[in-house]
Amino acid sequence: MTDLPNAFALQRNALWERLGLASLIMPALLLIIITMLVPVCWLFYLSVLSDAGNFSLEHYQRMWEQPSYGRTFVNTFKVSLLTTGICILLGYPLAYFLSELPQRVANLCMVAVLLPLWTSLLVRTYAWLVLLQRKGLINNWGIELGMWDEPLALVHNLTGTLIGMVHVMLPFLVLPLYSAMRAIDRNYLRAAANLGAGPLRSFWLVFFPLALPGLSAGVLIVFILCLGFYVTPAVLGGGKVIMVSSRIANDIEIFFNWGAASALGVVLLLLTALLIFGAMRLTRVGSVLSDRAAS
Amino acid sequence: MARNSSLPITISQVTKTYGKVFALDHVDLHIKSSEFLTLLGPSGSGKTTLLTVLAGFTRPDGGSLKFGDTEMITVPPHKREVGMVFQNYALFPHMTVAANVAFPLKLRGVVGAESARRVERALEMVRLGGYGARGVDQLSGGQRQRVALARAMVFEPRIMLMDEPLSALDKQLREHMQIELRQLHEQLGMTTVYVTHDQREALTMSDRIAVIQGGRIMQLDTPRAIYERPANRFVAEFIGESTFVPVNVSSGHLLLAGQPLQTAEPLPADGQRLLMLRPERLRVLADGEDPGPGFNLLAATLAATVYQGDSSLLQVALPDGTRLHVRSASIGAATPTEPGRALRLALAVQDTVLLPPDGAAT
Numbered sequence: 001m002t003d004l005p006n007a008f009a010l011q012r013n014a015l016w017e018r019l020g021l022a023s024l025i026m027p028a029l030l031l032i033i034i035t036m037l038v039p040v041c042w043l044f045y046l047s048v049l050s051d052a053g054n055f056s057l058e059h060y061q062r063m064w065e066q067p068s069y070g071r072t073f074v075n076t077f078k079v080s081l082l083t084t085g086i087c088i089l090l091g092y093p094l095a096y097f098l099s100e101l102p103q104r105v106a107n108l109c110m111v112a113v114l115l116p117l118w119t120s121l122l123v124r125t126y127a128w129l130v131l132l133q134r135k136g137l138i139n140n141w142g143i144e145l146g147m148w149d150e151p152l153a154l155v156h157n158l159t160g161t162l163i164g165m166v167h168v169m170l171p172f173l174v175l176p177l178y179s180a181m182r183a184i185d186r187n188y189l190r191a192a193a194n195l196g197a198g199p200l201r202s203f204w205l206v207f208f209p210l211a212l213p214g215l216s217a218g219v220l221i222v223f224i225l226c227l228g229f230y231v232t233p234a235v236l237g238g239g240k241v242i243m244v245s246s247r248i249a250n251d252i253e254i255f256f257n258w259g260a261a262s263a264l265g266v267v268l269l270l271l272t273a274l275l276i277f278g279a280m281r282l283t284r285v286g287s288v289l290s291d292r293a294a295s
Numbered sequence: 296m297a298r299n300s301s302l303p304i305t306i307s308q309v310t311k312t313y314g315k316v317f318a319l320d321h322v323d324l325h326i327k328s329s330e331f332l333t334l335l336g337p338s339g340s341g342k343t344t345l346l347t348v349l350a351g352f353t354r355p356d357g358g359s360l361k362f363g364d365t366e367m368i369t370v371p372p373h374k375r376e377v378g379m380v381f382q383n384y385a386l387f388p389h390m391t392v393a394a395n396v397a398f399p400l401k402l403r404g405v406v407g408a409e410s411a412r413r414v415e416r417a418l419e420m421v422r423l424g425g426y427g428a429r430g431v432d433q434l435s436g437g438q439r440q441r442v443a444l445a446r447a448m449v450f451e452p453r454i455m456l457m458d459e460p461l462s463a464l465d466k467q468l469r470e471h472m473q474i475e476l477r478q479l480h481e482q483l484g485m486t487t488v489y490v491t492h493d494q495r496e497a498l499t500m501s502d503r504i505a506v507i508q509g510g511r512i513m514q515l516d517t518p519r520a521i522y523e524r525p526a527n528r529f530v531a532e533f534i535g536e537s538t539f540v541p542v543n544v545s546s547g548h549l550l551l552a553g554q555p556l557q558t559a560e561p562l563p564a565d566g567q568r569l570l571m572l573r574p575e576r577l578r579v580l581a582d583g584e585d586p587g588p589g590f591n592l593l594a595a596t597l598a599a600t601v602y603q604g605d606s607s608l609l610q611v612a613l614p615d616g617t618r619l620h621v622r623s624a625s626i627g628a629a630t631p632t633e634p635g636r637a638l639r640l641a642l643a644v645q646d647t648v649l650l651p652p653d654g655a656a657t
Contacts, residue, residue: 185383185385187381187383187385188385188387188388190350190352190372190381190385191379191381191385191386191387192373192387192398193351193352193371193372193373194350194351194352194372194373194375194377194378194379195373195398195399195402195446195447195450196373196374196376196399196402196403196450197373197398197402198371198373201402202373205398206387209389210387210388210389
């Protein structure tokens with residue numbers, strides 16, 4: 001083939017084109033290496049050092065032996081599951097409603113859904129504290145309107161944590177779910193009805209499976225964000241809702257034990273990775289992020 | 296599959312407005328049992344709206360729709376028991392071919408071996424036997440179309456609706472499927488309402504055609520009558536090619552560029568009319584040829600010839616300058632090509648069709 005005229009020059013052009021394309025990702029790649037890859041490796045390294053500076057698995061051993069660590073992990077998963085579950089209950093009907101609206105109205109509503117993300121997480125969390133505390137707005141109104149007599153414990157416990165976390169997480173569920181639902185050709189539902197499916201069966205047999213990739217994507221995002229959530233559980237949980245993230249913070253701020261904190265971080269990272277992998281295998285969540293989203 | 300019992304459809308006064316625009320304007324239409332009726336019209340004419348009213352997807356403002364003797368207008372789509380083939384097929388992408396076809400059976404409580412047997416038989420009818428295990432995305436356009444058809448037939452509906460089912464296929468496949476659809480209809484005999492904007496498809500397949508424009512039925516008749524005796528200029532223009540020449544009828548005579556014409560139908564009252572001339576119905580006479588009785592003769596001069604393969608299109612001018620098109624088959628007598636040459640044209644009396652003048656109420 002190389003004896004064709006200009007074969008070499010054409011090959012060289014193709015190579016340059018590919019190099020040019022590759023160079024586009026260089027800034028992002030560098031950033032990832034510096035801010036992600038290096039610290040994560042550093043984290044691994046710290047987690048297998050003893051306090052004296054030798055190689056040791058003592059941090060992992062302690063995590064295994066002390067039941068309080070296990071409880072923290074169980075609690076973290078429980079809070080994350082509850083938050084995700086409530087987000088589904090609230091977000092699924094909302095996303096469905098939005099996907100049925102005319103595009104223009106739906107866009108406006110999406111702005112409203114995303115509005116909370118424009119405010120700082122800290123501000124939102126403390127705002128909830130103000131609203132939910134014993135002498136807060138909600139308790140005052142509830143008592144004045146005679147709905148309950150004693151102030152309800154709405155904050156510094158699981159309830160407050162869940163309220164705050166659901167508020168923060170809901171947009172992350174609604175966004176992918178809404179776009180998956182929007183992409184469903186309504187002719188599928190017409191076809192289902194035409195073939196004899198009432199509204200309920202048409203939903204379960206056709207709409208739900210077609211929207212499932214969007215739901216899995218949203219659930220995964222929310223659940224993973226919840227696992228590492230720190231600010232909201234720390235502020236609204238009032239020390240009663242211990243998440244892995246709070247323990248990591250304690251290990252560093254109170255005990256200055258970087259090794260223990262790193263080991264916790266590593267275990268959380270591995271569990272999360274395992275979870276993503278499992279979810280990818282179980283559902284077609286990967287397809288949402290690639291080609292099938294449009295179909 | 297056994298020959299289904301079929302149902303007549305009676306539509307009366309069905310009206311649907313969007314704002315102030317009539318999508319359907321007091322439509323009355325009776326579709327006979329086992330009939331293949333085509334709704335033909337340009338996009339936006341209301342033909343698809345009418346079909347979706349039949350399927351139950353569009354809620355009209357008012358009117359009556361009866362399948363047989365049963366009023367259906369308020370019955371939700373999933374209780375109407377009509378088969379429908381969608382324009383983009385609407386095959387469920389998360390199911391195999393077999394699961395798609397089994398879907399209506401499953402909803403009717405038919406499962407297991409009985410379902411599998413009927414699915415396979417339906418697939419065989421559309422010549423896709425053995426394709427059940429495939430995914431929908433593994434099929435070509437023509438195959439998807441057939442699966443959609445199998446899915447619509449498998450529960451043996453007595454009424455079948457088709458919304459431009461062939462429009463996404465290429466020309467050759469489309470013509471092939473037209474014949475297959477027609478054969479299936481003859482075999483199964485369900486009342487079929489077919490929507491298309493393709494006049495040739497309508498002429499090929501239908502028992503009767505309803506030409507729709509502006510939410511109203513312009514003409515309802517057999518393909519031959521629609522083509523040869525269109526009710527007005529819109530129908531004549533929409534189906535086939537034609538030239539329209541304004542003519543005057545006065546005291547029982549019809550003159551075109553000073554030349555008298557006879558018509559098969561009795562002449563209408565005096566006044567302006569439109570003469571419809573189909574290019575293929577005009578014939579160039581050889582020198583000295585006498586077409587015999589039953590033909591009108593027209594003198595004209597040749598303006599230009601356009602070669603189109605199977606035929607040539609001649610542009611001719613009448614003595615008063617009126618331009619006409621004449622289609623001349625490529626075989627037989629050589630087609631004249633010299634511009635300015637004098638020609639004699641023959642037009643059968645029954646092809647001399649007068650239409651209401653432009654602007655007349657239709």
